[in-house]
Structure formats: C-alpha cells, structure tokens
Amino acid sequence: MSPIFVRPVREQLEHDRLIRFLQAKYKRKFDAATNVGDERLVPVKIGSATFFPDLVLTSGKKLAGLVEVETGESVNNLEAMAQWTHFSKARVPFHLYVPVPGFDAARRLCAANGARPAEIWTYRPTHDGFDLVRSFQDPSAASAKPAPAPTPPPAARQAAKPAAKPAKTTAKAKPAAKPAAKPAKAAKAKPAAKAGRRK
Numbered sequence: 001m002s003p004i005f006v007r008p009v010r011e012q013l014e015h016d017r018l019i020r021f022l023q024a025k026y027k028r029k030f031d032a033a034t035n036v037g038d039e040r041l042v043p044v045k046i047g048s049a050t051f052f053p054d055l056v057l058t059s060g061k062k063l064a065g066l067v068e069v070e071t072g073e074s075v076n077n078l079e080a081m082a083q084w085t086h087f088s089k090a091r092v093p094f095h096l097y098v099p100v101p102g103f104d105a106a107r108r109l110c111a112a113n114g115a116r117p118a119e120i121w122t123y124r125p126t127h128d129g130f131d132l133v134r135s136f137q138d139p140s141a142a143s144a145k146p147a148p149a150p151t152p153p154p155a156a157r158q159a160a161k162p163a164a165k166p167a168k169t170t171a172k173a174k175p176a177a178k179p180a181a182k183p184a185k186a187a188k189a190k191p192a193a194k195a196g197r198r199k
Contacts, residue, residue: 011071012037014125018069018097019054021130030057030064046086053087065093075102077109084115088141093118100124103135116141 007015016036026032033042035052042056044066055067066087070079075098087094096117098106103122110117120136 007071007073011073015054015069015071018123018125018130022055022067022069022097026055026057026065026067030059032057044090046090049086051083051086053083057092063090063092065095066090067095067097069097070099070102070106072099072102075099075105075109077113080109080113080115084110084117085113088114088116093141095119095121097121097123097132100133107136 019034019036023032023034033056035042035054035056040052043050043052044056044063045051053066054069056063057065057067068083068087084094084096094117096106096110096119098120100122103120106120109115110120116138117136118138118141119134122133122135124131
C-alpha cells in the first residue's frame, strides 16, 4: 500500500478521475487496467514484491507499461522510495503524472532516489477533463525497458564467421612455400667448386 494512507477528499476525487481519464487515453494502444482508490485488482510483481500501480498497461499477455498518478500531497520522498524507484525497475516504460506545481519536486525526488521514469507528465484539471503536458522524457529509460537483449549475440556470431575464413587461407599459404628447394641447389654447387680446386 502507498505510504499516502489518507489523501484529502478533493485530491482523492481528482486522483481517481484522472486515472479513468488516462485509462480512456491509453486504451487506444494498450489494454489498460486500473487500481482506483483502495482497489487491488491488478497486481504487478517486481522482484520479490507485489505492487498495485494506478494503471497497468498490457499488450497481449505482455506487460507494456506502468502509470502512477500523484497529487500535491503524494509528491514526497516516501512515495518516491516506496513506488517510483521500484516501478523504474519493471523493464517497461514507467509514466509518472504529477500536478503542475509538483514537477520540480518530482524531478528532485527521482534524482535523489534513483527513480527513472520514461516520462513525467504534468496535469491541470479543466472543466471537461485534464490538460496534460509531457514535461520530461528519458528516451534511454524507455528504450531500455523492452529489453531486446537476444538480438546482439546472433549478430556478433555472424560477424565472427567471416573473420574465421581468412584464418584458414593463411594456414594454407604456409605449406605452399617450399624453401627446401633452394638449399638443394646450393649443395650441388659446392662439389663443383671443389673440383675446380683440384685442377
């Protein structure tokens, strides 16, 4: 459970409304399941611990992203340590949403706790929804999550195969040279020199 056990009622309502708003937004690309309020419907296991992010994005049966919505009260060090740091280790993009006034504090808390969100969005409520602005993006964090690790080793093997062929040709070139023939001619020339001395 989040360290923020009690939010002000107004903030909690805004928090839950934004989660549903984002669910509709992310449903265009992913299956988006929510853990709204005290609901614990969609667990995510990271390491040995189980978490319940506000939004869990999946593509088919694979985890595709985690979304956490914070309010003014929940942009704090405890929240960063208890959730943001772990969500950054989930090997999928982690999207953090904070109120506009909380952006600078969120950046400092991420840096202090080693949290690496792929994106930090700021939000401002409007009469018909929310005004969302992507205020920070870390492409390296986003690209590192999908983990296409199996592809580099086969490429390295293919690169090593052409290097093996020249090694075979150099080995064949050594026996091709026959230096033994030259000493044989020199040996024949020596008796001729001796014969000249006898005369």
